[in-house]
Structures are given as C-alpha cells and as structure tokens.
Amino acid sequence: VLFLPKNKIFAVFFAFLLPALENFTFAQAKETPFSTIKVGINAGSGRNSAFINNYWKLSGFGQGYVEFPFYSGQVGAGIALIRNNSRTADKPDFRSMFAYIGWGYEFRLPLNTSFSLAYRMGNYSMTFNDDTVNENLKTESEFAAGVQGGCSMLVYDNIEVSLGASYIKIFTKNKNNIILVNAGLSYKFVSPAWLKEIFQ
C-alpha cells in the first residue's frame, strides 16, 4: 500500500467495498450464474480529456451490451462506438471502438428501480481518417478501463429504461480520460439451456 498513490488506494478499497455492499442491499435477488441474459442498447454523448478536447469533439456514441448474473454480482460484455470530429483542418477525424468486459453489482430499489455500478476493461481501438499514413498505422489499439454507473426503471414486463454515465481511462502514453453520459433500453430473459451449458 505504501507504494500506491492515493487514487490507487481508493481503487483497491473500492474493489472490496463494492462486494461488501451487497450484504446490505435488502432487495437484491440472488440468481444462479448465467441463468438470465440482459441485452441492451444505449446512446449518448461525452467529452475527451481537456487537451484532446481542444482538437477533437466527441460528437456521440452508441453501445450494445449483454449482462449475466455471475457467482457474485453481474458480468457483462459490450461494444461502444464513439465518433470524434476534428475541430481543425490539419487533424483527421477518428472513430473509436471500446470492446470491453465488465463486472459489477445491481442494487434493487423501491418503485421497480435499480442502481448499478460496474468496472469495465477492454480494448480501445482508434481508427484515424488519415490517408497520409500506412494502412497498418491508421488503427491503433490500447488498453482502457473505467467505471459505469446508472439507474434503471422497469417500464414494461422485462423491459427497462436506463440513464447512466461512464468514466473510461485510455492508457495511451499521455492518458485520455473520457466521460460519457447515456440513455437506453434493455430486455432481460431467461437463458436457454444451451447457453448455460457453454458457461459450465
């Protein structure tokens, strides 16, 4: 612990705190691992770090994801597509794709609502609209990790609407920290037997 900066100590603490919170959540229904699937889409906008934001505007993003109950909490995977438009003529636009896996908790609240918090990590690839460089250099991949939090409400049968926000740190040499806000829909259903078989 002596070697870690304060924010890292917080991250480690947070990793242990989050599962502990589950014990205090009165309405958390225990589901067996991979017994249900939640499929969702959402869209929204956001902002890059200040330096990048001077040159590129994050003009919008769309995301698709799946989530399953896990041995503890939920696991999920998803893909977010992000557009970044150049603010100056000398810099190319670029599209980003964040393909991630995640783990977190969903806490049931009154009035068919819930609050969720999850870690995410994955590959953040950036494709630059730059014809002056070699084809191999047009796309660059980097590790990225972050958190996603949000609220959702059951509106019809197994359909939920959600509002949320994400913070993603992209581990380029000079970091780029992205904040995204989103709204979306999700649908939850019982996993077919063959799917449960896969995860055994």
Next chain:
Amino acid sequence: VKRLFQVVLFFLPVCLAAQTPSDDISPGRQVITSSMLKAAGIINIAEIVTLADKVNYSTIDGFTKNISVNNLSDFRKQNCTFMIDGQKYDIGIFDNQNMNLLPVSVSQIDFVEIFTEPRVVDGTFIEGGLIHIHTKKPARGITAFANEIVGNETGDPGPYRYTDKATPNVDKIGPFYSVGINYGSKNWFAEASYKNEETFDTDPLIMKQVAFLNYNNFKTNLNSGWGALNINWPFGNTEISGGVTSHDEFFFLRQAGYEIPVARAFSQLGVNGRIKAEENISVKYSAAYSTNEMNKRENKIDFNFDLNVKKISGILEGVYSNSAAVFSAGLGFDRYEALSKRYIRQTEFERKSLFASLAVMPNKSFYQRIDFLYLKDRDFNSLKGSMANTWKMDSYNTLSSAFSYFEHNAGEDMSFRSWYERGYDIYKELKTEYVVIGSPEKNKTVTADIFYKIKPDSLLSVELSGGYRYFYNYNVEKQSFQYSEENSVFYAPVYLFPGEELKIISAGLTVNQKILPQLSHKLVYNYQNDISGTGNFRETWKVVPAHSLIYILDYQPVESFGIWAKIKYLSSSVWYDYKYANAQAGTDYNYEIAPRFSVDLSFQKWFFNRTLWVNLLLRNLFNRDEKYNPSGVNFALTDFFQVHFYFDSIPE
C-alpha cells in the same frame, strides 16, 4: 541418545531401510503444475521462471530471460539444465539460454519440476539448477489442443500523435499460437505439436539499439515443431522424441554490447527409457543427436556467426532399488562437432563422465542422498559431488540440508569464452577485443543450504531456509561500457580476470496457506548478499537484487472460474559495467536499477465443460517502472488475452 543417533544418521548414509527413497522429499525441489501456470496466465516457456520460488531473472527484451537459480550463478553465466520428459536439451550458446527455444507449448505442460540444489539427475550434474518440463500424457483415443495469445503494452500515442505531445508507438505483442494432436492407446501414445511466437521490439531504447545493425525490421519470429512416441513394453518403456526450432531474432551478445540480427536454429532427436532386468534392477538409457546453430539474418555489416554445433550424447545407467535404498551408477558420453566456414582451431571434442548416486530411506522420517560425478575431457577433468538430507523430526517439523562441491572448466559449457579458447574469434569483425589477464583455472564452488519446514496441518506450511556459497578460482568477465551516441549502442573490450572469489549468504521464507477451500495465498521472501570476495566478483554480483518478495493470492470460487494476483518486489541492483555509459548517455540509461514493485492480475474462465479456456492477464497493473537491465526494456502495463481449446474426446 535417540536424538543423538538421529543426528548421526542425518550426516551418514545408512542402507537399512523401510521405504523406497523418492525425489519427492529431496530438498530444493519445487513443482509447478499446469493449473498454476493457467492461474497465472503464463504466455510462453520462459515465463515459467516467474513462478519459481528460488529463481531470479533479468531480461533485455522482455521475452527471453537470463536466470539465476538459488544464487548458483549471476545473470552472466547461464548454466541451468533443461529437460523435456527426461531428455536433456542443450539450448545454450554464448552465455545465453533462451528457454523459448524449447520446442513445446505451455498448453502441453503437465507439470514443471525445478531443482535448485546441485546434484546428479539422469547422468547430468545440475550445477546451475534444473528446469524439467513434463508434458501431459494423452488419454486414450485422439485428443488435440489449440491456443492463441495476443498482448498489448500500453503507452501508444493515440490521438496525441497529431499534436506536440506525440510519442513513439509501442505496439502489440504476439500473436503466439500453438496446435497439437495426440493419440493414446493402451501401451503406447504419440504426440505432435507446433508453436509460433511473433514478438516485436517496440521499446524506444531497445529499438535504438537494434537499429544499429538492423534494416527497419523489428519483428522476431519463432517456429517450433515437437513430437514424441512412447511405448510401454512388458520389460520397461521407451520414448522417442524430438523437436525443431527456428528463431529469427536479435541476439544480445553481452560481450559486444548490443543486439545482432541472427537466424537461430535448434533441433534434437533422442530416445530414452528404462529396461527392467530384475525385480530390483533396471537399466536407464538415453541417446540424443542435436544441432545448435547461429546463422545469418540480414544486417547492415553482413555479419554471420556461422556456427553449427552438432552433438551426439548417450547415457547408460544401472539402477538397483529395494525397499530401503536406490543405488545407481552410470556412464555418460558427449561428442561435439563445430561446423563453420570460419577458422576454428578445435572443431571436435568429446567428454566422458562417470556418475553414481545412493539414496537411502531407513524409515519414514529420514532420507539421505549422495551423488558423485567425474567428468573427463581430453584437456581437463572435473569432480562434482553433493549430499542431501531430510529428517522428518515429527509429523509437523522437517529439517533438510544440501551440500555440494563441484569443479567447472570453461570447456564444459557453451560460453563465449569456451569458444574463444577453441579459436572461434569474431572480435575483430565486431571491433572489440577479448583480453585474458593471467592464467584461468577451473572454477570451484562449495554450496550449503539448510531448510526448516513447519507444517502444523494440511492447510499451512512455513519454510525457513539459509544458504552459503563459496565460489573460488573463478574467472570473471568485466567490461566498462562506453556509449556511442551516434549508434545508440554500448561497446567495450572484455577483460577476463582469473582467480576471483566470492562468498554469498542467503536466507528465505516461504509460507503457503489455504485460507478457505476456494482461497489460498503464498508468500516467498529471499535475501542474498556477498559477504566477502575479490573486488571484480563482488561488483559483478551486484546485478542480483539482495531482496525479493513475491505474494500470490489465488481465488477460485468455482471450478470453472478463478482470479489470481501477484505482488512482486525486487530491491535495487547495480550494473557496474554500465557505470561510464550511464554518465555518457544521460538519463536514458541508469546503471543503478531502482527497486521494482509490480502487481499482476489474472482472470481465467473455462467454458463448454473445460473445452474452452479463456484468460485475461494484466501485467504491471499500476503501470510502474519495471526495468531489469540498464540497456533493457522498461515494462509498462500490458494486457494479454489467451484462448485455449482442448478437445479430449475426438471420435476415432
């Protein structure tokens, strides 16, 4: 009186016994299983040493590792012994042993046995320790596996590359992949596999060094094929196995001070087995033919090592065992032939060895083993011996000890100096020189280790250890590197100082505990320091960190899912060879490597009833400086993703 008698037994071999002695309780033995390799997300063969309790390592490029097993050598002298299924693989050349040349894949490993005490194993005296890979024995019918591994080191420029904060690209690692197919029958099985590993020199400092002789190609490519046929006869068993590896790489020749593009090739075909002559008597045999080549890869000065070392070796060993003791004695033979268009004064040489071992276990609480090996070459001879003891004082406490004395001649290994003495001279071409000061003699080493293990129950074990090393009559190579700013490489003549000596003491603590059925942890602390010796030897030994600490946490809530974390601390090391280069090269190179602290995190999940295995490894999670050599890579946070398929029941 009873205790006194036991103490006497502790130091003397006794042949009155009740239990067949086994290597299982031999001191200094560690077993790393395939599930441990999986939990840690090990990506290639060289990475196995990261899980070894008493192996220190250093790396230039991040993929190959120079190892120091239990303080038996520093990172210069690479003299560890490697085996696959009882077959010895001499992959070393010019003080370099690239473990990745071993032609098997991580997916094939059943377990790895690491011996850290000098002794005789299958006719070889393991002066620098032994890493023995045991492959999985195929089940009945056809089975197969395939895997793919990709990695990415963080630190690319991203969109910053179009701004004034642009930095170099530190691209991908891999892909590595391997495939294999096996067939198992009642009395025989056959295995075949192939692996490919592509790596890229992407670290800016390494790229600058490699660019000195390289034409803008920073990729290395390793291809290996391996096969084995094992037959169980009514009177014993036979295994015929062999492999071929080619590796286009950048070979770091320490004596030159930089990387040289080379085409490495290694091949081996061997047979080994056992014939049971009587109930208590058997004969072990082993024979192998191997080639070890350093050929030309395109480079700016058209340099070619042009060396192919062909080796034929054989071992014949008789073994007598009863319920009390195992006695074995045998003969070994190695014949080398060097092929090259260069002039080499001595192209052919051979060695013969005579060895014997006696292991006794008079009762369940006492084990003793004594080994002896005499090696004879035309020009030299050497004597090697060891003794190991284990005394189970009661059901909780075990006291073990290991002692050895061995002599070593330069001609016994594939070091740069041994080839220099045989007249292989590339120094003029590399514009440096090799200067021998005085008359080198054979090195002599004395080792002593003691272990005390407390195991109050099946859930906890604590082992304390202490060690002593006395190296004398040693020949120490020393360089005072200068830095060439024009070429971004180091250069210096090599000075060989004979008659050097060094005394090392060491201490260790290993704690293993199963906290819950799903949760276990392990702590390994090792300390070593030179207490006296000659100046040159003491300086060169400072490259080995004095303190190392590893803490491993393994959480497997269910059989098909696990989380593994490793925290590692290494104290500082000092590389005196780079002292002047450090001043000349500015902040890029520092001859004192700062203490390193890193955290690795690995997640694993099985799918389809253990047919598909997926792993995500985050190495150096907190993205801290992790450097092992002044001129080597500095690791940033790196992620690896692995997918393995295991098809264990393919219809015939």
